[in-house]
Amino acid sequence: MxxxxxxxxxxxxxxxxxxxxxxxxxxxESPTRHIPLPETVAVPMRQHIGAPCLPLVKPGDKVTVGQRIGDADAPVCAPIHAGVSGEVVAVEPRPSYSGAMTDTVVIAPDGLQTDCPDLxxxxxxxxxxxxxxxxxxxxxxxxxxxxxxxxxxxxxxxxxxxxxxxxxxxxxxxxxxxxxxxxxxxxxxxxxxxxxxxxxxxxxxxxxxxxxxxxxxxxxxxxxxxxxxxxxxxxxxxxxxxxxxxxxxxxxxxxxxxxxxxxxxxxxxxxxxxxxxxxxxxxxxxxxGMPLTRRRLTVDGPAVADPQNLWVPVGVSIRHVLNQVELIAPPTKILMGGPMMGIAQLSPDMPVLKQNNAILAFDAAHDLSDKQQAPCIRCGRCASACPMSLMPTLIERFAKINDVENLRRVGVGICMECGSCAYNCPAHRPLVQYMRLAKEIERKGRG
Amino acid sequence: MEIPKKLTVSASPHLHCGENTRTLMLDVLLALAPAAVMSVILFGWRCLLLMAISVAACVGFEYGARRVLGRPNSLGDLSAVVTGLLLAFNLPANLPWWMPVIGAFVAIVIVKQFFGGIGQNFVNPALVGRIVLLVSFPDAMAPAEWPLPLPYIAGVDTVTAASPLAALANGTAPSLQEMFTTATAYDPLSMLLGLRPGSLGETCAAALLLGGLYLCIRRTISPVIPLVFMGTTAAVTWACGQNPLFHLLAGGLMLGAIFMATDYTTCPINFKGKILYAFGCGLLTALIRLFGNMPEGVSVAIVLMNILVPHIERITTPKPFGYVKPKKEKGAAQ
Incomplete structure (x- = not known):
């Protein structure tokens, strides 16, 4: 003791x-369970900060679980491995979660989940x-x-x-x-x-x-x-x-x-x-010897009736993951990650990535995006909520007038976009969006 | 269940605390309610009339000004109601009924809407409304003889009296010791309950403190400004040989420190800035009361400090997390 x-x-x-x-x-308290495999799995070649991977396989190749299918020589890069065994059916650019096109290896699983023999x-x-x-x-x-x-x-x-x-x-x-x-x-x-x-x-x-x-x-x-x-x-x-x-x-x-x-x-x-x-x-x-090929995902959100944890191979679509749970209402917003910092997805066909830890489905009743913005009343809640001691309301003003000098002075670059300011803002200002804009203005102003 | 093809895309965060400008203003109105009820009990039904006229005028001017200036209607945020009620709290109970309308015009149209509406005014609208009325109609706004509370109990022959601050000025105010020991019109309990001459909402300290406590518990305001403001005034007046408790309970100090100086738009955002600002408010209030030729100094003190807020904020901006002083030559090289 x-x-x-x-x-x-x-x-x-x-x-x-x-x-x-x-x-x-x-x-x-819901134990992680396995899910049936979908018909195709799309593995993007950029699932990390840094240089994208180059595909190491071509259409027609057979792949096994844990086989390296993407890598690059760049110092900041992490290799990508197949999470399913099967046949590569395509290597083509597809939209990634950021909206940019990314090379994607599409695999048709054979359902056997054979492990890579080299492990x-x-x-x-x-x-x-x-x-x-x-x-x-x-x-x-x-x-x-x-x-x-x-x-x-x-x-x-x-x-x-x-x-x-x-x-x-x-x-x-x-x-x-x-x-x-x-x-x-x-x-x-x-x-x-x-x-x-x-x-x-x-x-x-x-x-x-x-x-x-x-x-x-x-x-x-x-x-x-x-x-x-x-x-x-x-x-x-x-x-x-x-x-x-x-x-x-x-x-x-x-x-x-x-x-x-x-x-x-x-x-x-x-x-x-x-x-x-x-x-x-x-x-x-x-x-x-088995590398990172699957994630334990929490599938939850106001639109989900039975919140669960699922083992999901990298590259499986959000749609397939959500089909494994019971939905209360049709989701209108789907997040990858948590509700404070997660990224709202463009389409339910986006694949699960290595760094994902949750898929959250929000229905129309819980989707905040239609909230009316009001003028800032300078209540200061954003500033007292900021863990980095920044003043989001001031930064919003500087960003609107492209004031690079002042943005640098207040240290906007350390904002980690945690969302505490916008969460607490009674005027519903989109402060995180302004912080991103401000960081971009400051970065460009630095030249 | 079918998952729609098109999804909503928006910036994070995707959760919100649920408060909005309206709920904050409702909290302030709720906190003002005890003082409003007490004003009617103390000074009679005429208070209700003055409050109704002031609020209605503020709401009307807010609507009209936004309409004429071609801006969207903003009545829903309830800020005009708060301004109207605070303006009424600063008026004597026997003020002619049309005067609050002038105060409301100054507060809402000139101070608030001409500068861009809620969040843009650089001084407290209700206070400027009061000050304009005070300099325009000094006899009505600062009479030598104020209406006495509870006239229906006190009887008909004594319906007016000098304000406690006038008693301070002519040296008839009790000392701290006398307040507790001798029979005086200014014993602590009477002053807490508001049994003394004064403006509508300023006399009942207990009701104002109750409202302030509610706002602090709800985290609508931080207790820093009221505490530092009142503490400074009490300390300075005590240091100058006067009765600090009497200064706290007389005049509009409680009302000003709890409800006027804490106005979001016109007070600093930072903790250190709040301290500096409230200290300035308290010091100016004490100095005006002690050495000025006006009996009351709270409203002028707050308005003067409101004007200094941008400068206070500039010198009290907190250092960001892990702040390192930027190197000049490195910045030039990049």
């Missing part, structure tokens, strides 16, 4: 602002081997950003990393995929944590979980206590359930008390942040 209490930490620092969003973790367990002992494994696994930031993990883990000469932070905050409403990962794969996660601890040479690992998931905290503590980790180098931190505690800079502040400087990565303050599902995926790859 003594070791257990020491392992459970309180936040090192309080963060400011944020939003008191509803939790709506409706799918929390072998991987042994890692050094940081370099770990970085290589993260790249081979195709791992990207699984919270939604999709930044290639191996870049984040690459050690730099200037600033050694002493703390690894595992992000299990899952602060967005509805999403339960990280929670289900903890409940279903806690031993695998802890094994992965100790692998990272050993290879990266960090002094400690902090797993940050919001306090609305007591069972997850309990599960992590129980397994951590079984390990022969006498110095308590792996600790669990109970974070307040307050959006956006899962945002990288906020998580670093809450867990370590360190502030990541403007325009820098967490590595500049000696921290590396990894999503908890990412740890499970990486350790699964080390144990079996």
């Amino acid at each position: 003594h070791a257990k209490t020491e392992r459970l930490l309180k936040p090192a620092c309080r963060s400011r602002g944020g939003a008191r969003v509803p939790h709506n973790k409706n799918a929390a 072998r367990p991987v042994t890692v002992n050094t940081a370099e081997e770990l970085v290589q494994a993260a790249r081979d696994c195709g791992l990207v930031g699984l919270g939604g950003a999709g930044f290639p993990t191996h870049i984040k883990l690459t050690p730099t000469q200037s600033q050694p990393i002493d703390t690894l932070i595992i992000n299990a905050a899952e602060c967005e409403p509805y999403i339960t995929s990280d929670y289900r990962a903890i409940m279903e794969e806690a031993p695998l996660i802890l094994q992965g944590v100790y692998t990272l601890l050993r290879c990266l040479g960090v002094q400690r690992v902090i797993i940050g979980v919001e306090d609305n998931k007591p069972k997850a905290i309990e599960a992590l503590l129980r397994i951590a206590a079984d390990e022969q980790d006498l110095q308590n180098r792996v600790q669990v931190m109970k974070l307040p359930s307050h959006y956006p505690h899962g945002a990288e800079k906020i998580l670093v502040l809450a867990t370590t008390g360190r502030r990541v400087p403007m325009g820098k990565l967490p590595a500049s303050v000696g921290c590396a942040v990894m999503n908890i599902t990412g740890v499970a995926v990486l350790q699964h790859y080390l144990n079996t």
Whole structure:
């Protein structure tokens, strides 16, 4: 018991602002289940921040589960693997979630789900081997950003990393995929944590979980206590359930008390942040050789009658995923990701990507887009909600008059678009949209 | 179920807290309700008439001005109702019935709509309405003899009296000790309940505090401005040898600090800015009361600080998260 209490930490620092969003973790206790395969699977060659992959297969090729089907030499890039076995029927440009056309490998599954014969367990002992494994696994930031993990883990000469932070905050409403990962794969996660601890040479690992998931905290503590980790180098931190505690800079502040400087990565303050599902995926790859080919998705939203968690191979269409659940009303807005930062999709035929963690369906009654905008009354709720201490209402004014100088002065570039300002705005101003515009104006003004 | 081919695409976030301008204004109206009820109890039915005329005039001018200026109707946000009620709270109960209409015109048409409507006015509309009435009709707005509360109880021969602030000016106000120990017209309980001469809504401190507490609990306003404002006035008057409690309960300080200085549009957004602004309001109020030739200083103090808000905001803008000073030569190279 003594070791257990020491392992459970309180936040090192309080963060400011944020939003008191509803939790709506409706799918929390629903075990992840497999779904039948669709007739075709479309795998886009850009599922991460950085250079797109080049297709490694051509129409007519047979592919197997875990086979690499896209890669590129660019430094910031993560390979893409097939999530189904079958035959490639097309390699063609298709619209991606951002609206741009992206090369897409279309596979017709054979239903056998044959594993790729080349898959072998991987042994890692050094940081370099770990970085290589993260790249081979195709791992990207699984919270939604999709930044290639191996870049984040690459050690730099200037600033050694002493703390690894595992992000299990899952602060967005509805999403339960990280929670289900903890409940279903806690031993695998802890094994992965100790692998990272050993290879990266960090002094400690902090797993940050919001306090609305007591069972997850309990599960992590129980397994951590079984390990022969006498110095308590792996600790669990109970974070307040307050959006956006899962945002990288906020998580670093809450867990370590360190502030990541403007325009820098967490590595500049000696921290590396990894999503908890990412740890499970990486350790699964080390144990079996199976890379990232499928995601655990929370399917929920006001239009969904039976919220669930589903195992979905990358490339399956949203339409097929939504067909696996019961809908209350026809969805008019479909999100990839959470309701605070998720992206509204153009079409139900968009494919599921590696970094997706949820598909949320909103019906007309819960679709906010028809809300009337009103003039700003300067109530200041946006400014007090901003975790980055920005003043969204002021930035909106500067953006409207193209004031590059002032936009730079107020530091608009650090806005992470968490949406806390717009969530709290009584005038329903589309503040996140203005923040994006302002960032673009500032970036262009810099030349 | 069939999934439509065409979907709504909009920027995140896709959830909202559910509040809007109207709900905020409704909260303010609810917070003003106890003081409104108390004004009718204390000064009689004429208060209801003045409040109704003031609110109706503000709503009418808001509608008319938007119509003439070719802007969309904005009555739904209820801000004109709040302005009308606050204006009425600043008037003596025996004011001629047509005067609030002039105040409403100044507040809504000149101060608010000429500058672009809600959110754009740089001073508090109700306060400017009051100040214009005060300088135009000093005898009616600041009479030597104010109507006394509860006239139907007090009897017919004593229906008016000097305001407590006049008592301060001529040195007949009780000291802090006398307020609690000796029999005086200004004992703390009477002043809390509003049993003293004054404007409609300013006398009953208990009702105003109740409303302020409600607004703070609902997080409609932050308690910073009222606390710093009242604290500063109390501290400065106490330091100058006067009775701070009397200063808090006399005149329009409570009404001004809780409901006027906290007006969103005309107060700073930042926490530090709010402190600086409220400190300025409190200091000016005390200085005008102590050394000015006007009996009351709250409204002028707030309006003067309203004008300084852009400058206060400029010097109190918080540093963004992880702020690093930009390097000049690096910016030029890029």
